[in-house]
Each structure stands twice: as structure tokens, then as C-alpha cells.
Amino acid sequence: MDFLRPASWEEALAAKAEHPTAVPIAGGTDVMVEINFDHRRPEYLLDLNRVGDLYEWEVGEDTVRLGASVPYTKIMENLRAELPGLALASHTVASPQIRNRGGVGGNLGTASPAGDAHPALLAAGADVEVESAARGTRLVPIDAFYTGVKRNALQPDELIRAVHIKKADGPQQYSKVGTRNAMVIAVCAFGLALHPATRTVRTGIGSAAPRRSGPRPPRSS
Secondary structure, three states: OEEEOOOOHHHHHHHHHHOOOOEEEOOOOOHHHHHHOOOOOOOEEEEOOOOHHHHOEEEOOOEEEEEOOOOHHHHHHHOOOOOHHHHHHHHOOOOHHHHOOOOHHHHHHHOOOOOOOHHHHHHHOOEEEEEEOOOEEEEEEHHHHEEEOOEEOOOOOOEEEEEEEEOOOOOEEEEEEOOOOOOOOOOEEEEEEEEOOOOEEEEEEEOOOOOOOOOOOOEEO
């Protein structure tokens, strides 16, 4: 297994273009588990920890641009007012050590239905900013991003750079059903965002499935 360590976003895109099968790793909270249990043995690991752009966020007039590697701890500490649903979800992510390392980019990249961030992102109607060296940047609506269990809309040469999330304009809530509130994979997770001005509601559901054969991808309504 080769380990690629780009020092900038441009180098990361170039490495992904040259090695489309490379698996990105930042927090490593999902990828390292699969590797340790020998469920996955990628030819290349693309370490994004030195790419500083991924750890930045920007609060605009209507939206927050959240870098893919912004740790859950930072979301809890700095964006509770703007993104209350995602901040609540961040509290349920595993242990403090993992909350200090993991970010929403990892949840989106693995696209596991059990990802804690998915229901909050779905409820907020987020857009995922992805980029390739050849075609540049595109925004993928969160409803179109998930294409199946552990499958997403990324092309082989694309990387997740950020998530654009509308600032809350009404109450938001998040609930995780499991044997504990954290340090456990959810049996079901639910996100809710109310929009009083338009009298509309968005929701997101994770980990639940209508049959026992396996979970469906996260869903919104």
C-alpha cells in the first residue's frame, strides 16, 4: 500500500487524477477501521491532513461553507447558532478523541447509512462541493449525493472540498437512537429543520431500513 501526502489542495487533486483508486484519508475514523479489520486493502491511501484549506470554514450571509475536514469539535464550539442540527449531531459522534479528528467529509466519502452527520445535512438541504483537476468544481445537492449504501455521486478523480449549508432560519433538532447516545452505531438517526417563513419542513433519516436485508442510504423528505 502506497501512502500519498500532498501538501496543498492542488497537489491532492493531481494525485487523485494520477491515481483514481486512491482512498482519501483525513480523520481516518472509518477507513482505518476497515483496514484494521482487513475489510479493505486499497492500493493507495491519499492523506489529506496537510491540506489546510479543508480545515477552514466561512460564515456568509445565508450559508456556511464548511471545509470537509473541520473537526466535529469545532462545529460544536463555533457553529452552534448557525448550524444547530449539525452541532447536535456532532455531539453524538463517538468519543472526544474522534470528534477532534473526524469531519463531515469522511461521512460523505464513505456514505455509510450509519454516518451521524447525514440526517442533519439532509435536513438542512446542504450542497456538497467536489472538485477534480480536469473539470473543476461542481456543487452536488445532498439529495442527489447518496446513490446507495456506501456509494455516492463522486467521480473517480474527484475529492470533497467543502459542504455549503444554509444557516438555520428556524428550529432544528437531531436524535440518535441506540444503546448509548455516543460511542455506538445508531439503530436510527433523525434530523429535522423547520422553516417558519415558508411553512416548510425538511427531514433526514439515517441507519433505518424497511427490511432486514440491509440498510438503505440516508434519505430526506
